[in-house]
Amino acid sequence: xxTAGLNANRPLSPHLQIYRVTITMAMSIVHRITGVGLYLGxxxxxxxxxxxxxxxxxxxxxxxxxxxxxxxxxxxxxxxxLIHHMLGGIRHLVWDTGHGLGKPARDQLATATLVGxxxxxxxxxxxxxxxx
Amino acid sequence: xxxxxIQTPLRRVLYLGSAREGTGxxxxxxxxxxxxxxxxIAFVVIVISVAGRPYPVVVDRLGSPLVxxxxxxxxxxxxxxxxxxxxxxIEDYIHGEGVRIAALIASTFFTVLIAVVSGVAxxxxxxxx
Numbered sequence: 001x002x003t004a005g006l007n008a009n010r011p012l013s014p015h016l017q018i019y020r021v022t023i024t025m026a027m028s029i030v031h032r033i034t035g036v037g038l039y040l041g042x043x044x045x046x047x048x049x050x051x052x053x054x055x056x057x058x059x060x061x062x063x064x065x066x067x068x069x070x071x072x073x074x075x076x077x078x079x080x081x082l083i084h085h086m087l088g089g090i091r092h093l094v095w096d097t098g099h100g101l102g103k104p105a106r107d108q109l110a111t112a113t114l115v116g117x118x119x120x121x122x123x124x125x126x127x128x129x130x131x132x
Numbered sequence: 133x134x135x136x137x138i139q140t141p142l143r144r145v146l147y148l149g150s151a152r153e154g155t156g157x158x159x160x161x162x163x164x165x166x167x168x169x170x171x172x173i174a175f176v177v178i179v180i181s182v183a184g185r186p187y188p189v190v191v192d193r194l195g196s197p198l199v200x201x202x203x204x205x206x207x208x209x210x211x212x213x214x215x216x217x218x219x220x221x222i223e224d225y226i227h228g229e230g231v232r233i234a235a236l237i238a239s240t241f242f243t244v245l246i247a248v249v250s251g252v253a254x255x256x257x258x259x260x261x
Contacts, residue, residue, distance in 0.1 A: 036221060039214045042246045049203075049253035052194055053260070056187040079176075086172060089165045096162065124176060132184035 027110040031088040034081040041078050079124060084117035157216060164213035171206035178202070191257060200258035204251060211247040215240060 019025065044066075051062035065071050091109045094100045100109050137144070148154040178199055182190045193199055218239045226232040 032221065035214070035217045039218050042210065042214065042250075045207075046246050046250045046253070049194075049250050049257075052190055053253040053256040059187050059190070082172065082176075086169060090169065093162065093165065124180065128180045128183055131180060 022107075023110040023114075024106050027088060027091075027113050030114075031085060031092075034085040034088070037081045038078075038085055041081065044074070044078065076121070076125065080117055080121040083120045083124075084113065087113045087116050087120075157219075160212065161216045164209045164216070167205070167209040168213055171202060171209055174202045175206050194254070195257035195260075197258065200254050203254045207247055207250045207254070211243045211250075215243040218243075 047062060048066070051059045066075060091100070091113055094109070100106060146154070148156075178193070182193050185193075194203065219236060222232060222235045222239060226235050
């Protein structure tokens with residue numbers, strides 16, 4: 001097969017840079033990024049469970065790392081990613097039923113995903129600090 | 133002959149298409165997503181209830197039958213869900229066929245590893261005492 005002209009200056013289909021950023025687009029991108037983050041974050045979950053199962057010394061060692069300021073920042077972001085991905089996922093389940101796809105509804109759902117995830121994350125950490 | 137079907141009647145009834153999967157990926161993604169909602173909410177409650185507690189309390193709570201069962205279910209549902217999600221991400225962004233297949237295999241190994249390591253740790257907490 002001839003490969004001549006494969007690199008010719010052909011018209012490209014429009015991609016991200018050609019569209020105005022909308023909240024639904026941004027939340028779609030964030031949904032995927034938080035998904036990938038949570039995928040990698042399961043390493044922390046497995047590590048924590050292994051530590052708990054390994055005995056007090058190793059558990060305290062891991063707890064100190066999780067409890068350091070960088071550890072707490074990562075866990076806070078992990079919480080937000082978890083809640084954001086969950087709310088975004090519920091939004092997708094609503095869309096699967098054919099509802100909420102109109103212009104006002106989809107913008108409201110996207111805004112609610114963002115605002116809700118931040119609010120719930122902060123609330124969970126306040127509760128976590130209060131009950132400890 | 134024009135219009136003649138190459139598919140066998142069985143293939144047509146199963147309706148699994150050329151990838152032989154049909155809506156399997158979509159359906160498992162949704163099924164695990166629905167399962168993840170209550171399981172992850174329960175997980176967050178569990179984590180808050182043990183955060184900052186002394187070691188014996190943490191082990192006792194994580195190892196209690198109901199909590200351990202919820203943790204096992206969550207790990208199972210989450211790892212299936214994340215494998216399906218990462219599969220889509222890999223298929224979208226990695227275009228070289230060899231690298232793509234290698235990445236898909238690596239992702240499957242990673243998710244199985246997370247599932248088994250977490251599962252063994254939970255079972256040890258529940259049964260090892």
